Amino acid sequence: MSKKQALTEFHRGSILAAAERLFAEKGTEKTTMDDIAREAEYSKATLYVYFQSKEEIINAILLSGMLLLKKKICEAIEGHSSWLEAYDAVCLSIVRFYNENPTAYDAATGALTPAARGEEAPKGVADILRVGQEIDGVLAAFLERGSQEGMVCAQMPAMETVLLFWAGLAGMVRAAYYRSGYIQDTVGLDRETFLQHGSRLLLRAMTQPDVQP
Numbered sequence: 617m618s619k620k621q622a623l624t625e626f627h628r629g630s631i632l633a634a635a636e637r638l639f640a641e642k643g644t645e646k647t648t649m650d651d652i653a654r655e656a657e658y659s660k661a662t663l664y665v666y667f668q669s670k671e672e673i674i675n676a677i678l679l680s681g682m683l684l685l686k687k688k689i690c691e692a693i694e695g696h697s698s699w700l701e702a703y704d705a706v707c708l709s710i711v712r713f714y715n716e717n718p719t720a721y722d723a724a725t726g727a728l729t730p731a732a733r734g735e736e737a738p739k740g741v742a743d744i745l746r747v748g749q750e751i752d753g754v755l756a757a758f759l760e761r762g763s764q765e766g767m768v769c770a771q772m773p774a775m776e777t778v779l780l781f782w783a784g785l786a787g788m789v790r791a792a793y794y795r796s797g798y799i800q801d802t803v804g805l806d807r808e809t810f811l812q813h814g815s816r817l818l819l820r821a822m823t824q825p826d827v828q829p
Contacts, residue, residue: 628666631656632680635673640718644674675740681717682747688713689754699762706758707785707815711808714789721789752778759822768822777822784821788814 617625634656638647649670653660667673692705714721755778762768768777788811792799796807803810 624666627658627662628676631658631663631666632673632677635670636677636717639674639677644670672740675744679740679744679747681713681721682744682751684717685710685713685721686747686751686754689751693754693758699765699767702758703762703767703819704812704815706755708808708812710785711789711811711815714793755781781818781822784818785815788818 631652635647635652638651638655642651647670649663650660652670652673653663656663667676688709689706692709693702696702696705710721752775756774759768759777759781760774763774772780792807792811792814799805799807799810805813
């Protein structure tokens, strides 16, 4: 990488980091390009040198985050020979990813779609959709392996099971995030432990009747 390319990547990274902080704090709708420029300590003119719109910034964040999520899921699967241990590791990696990358997590679970203006497809949208499909494919193959090992019910197509898995886990993650204090007070569990129990409950819904995870 040339010095010029390295400098460009540095400035892009600084802008994206500033934008992600604001998106987490204020939401994508309420965050403006002026806000991002101030947070990143750039002029607005300089900001537009690297990103032509807020939509382009959103998509760059989503793509970077989803690539990281795919990497974390693959590492969790490949790092355990036991399917059940791998399942726990996958769920834990997703939970921790939400804590660190809520915007990208929302994209991966379908709560936030790639930003578009009119009928023009902004940069990165095709890549975002492709990586999302790759993540679902990795999980489908993992669940298929679980089915072959007798751990997962084989009565539903793997991709349908993936979608149900995302819906169940995503709902639990958000509930635990917004009600962590209540959970701690009522059942004495921190958020991560509570979600570990929840992921096992989700697995039980996908397992054969004679399997007790």
